[in-house]
Amino acid sequence: MTLFEDVEYIKKRVADDKETLKAVKALEKNLHLLKTKEGLSQLMKKKKMAKIIRNVEYEEELKALQVELIKLQNWVYENNKRVMIIFEGRDAAGKGGAIKRFTQYLNPRKFRVVALQKPTEVETGQFYFQRYFQHLPNPGEITFFDRSWYNRAIVEPVFDFCTPEQYEKFMKEVPEIEHALIDDGIIMIKFWFSITKENQQKRFKERMTNPLKHWKLSPVDEKAQEMWDKVTYYKEEMFSRTHTGFAPWIIVDSNDKKRARLESIRFVLSSIDYDGKRDAKINLHHDPEVVERYHRRSHSEN
16 A cells, blocks of 8 residues: 555544644645655655654554564464563553554454553462463463553652562572563563653643543652652662673653654564564564663663
């Protein structure tokens, strides 16, 4: 599908996004210009039209990557593989939006999204990892963790939800536990969605003014900006103590949410040798400017 061959398809995909839908309809009036390089160049010089074209290109690229995700899911199911993908990051970094694009067209019987509430009184008295273990992927399944046991590495110590002793115990245990899971055959990918303080603030303001996103606000969100430096300290501690050769942290620059979604999907696809991968009609090599393995340097969000 080219940029101007299937606008109707694009319109259906963005039907719930009024701004993008309006933009695509505006683009229809200029389709004749898209058929020549000169016409395309002319449109790209107009700021509004350039944004419209980028939105349509994004939808096309996302569709092609989602086709590959379906292939990956089929391979996981047919070969009884177990895949778990952890999404961590500051509040409003775009974790939920990325998971939504990962799972949008997957068979719901073959994947799960795990987003646990705060532990119950019973769970508080259990082995810390116990409530997460019951959500580990079964054979033939992909599990997406919207936050994970790494709550104890950052959120809990920042807001005093755990003791210093509990924190230290966790930091010592987690590399060994992840090594055991991977040694047992689980394919594990750990994403950290990185965002600047300024962009986080902008997204919080959007949540406050957009009734469709207001539910995302929480008491913790309200303190996120105030606790920025403290979160940074624990984040770096987490990286330095839990980034390992067998379970590395993958940093995703999510200041551009759409780019982050595309490149994180690419990373997963490029990391697993699934059936039909060589027949992909889209580039599966992730952009290292957006997605990279953690190494000891300052990141853009600090």
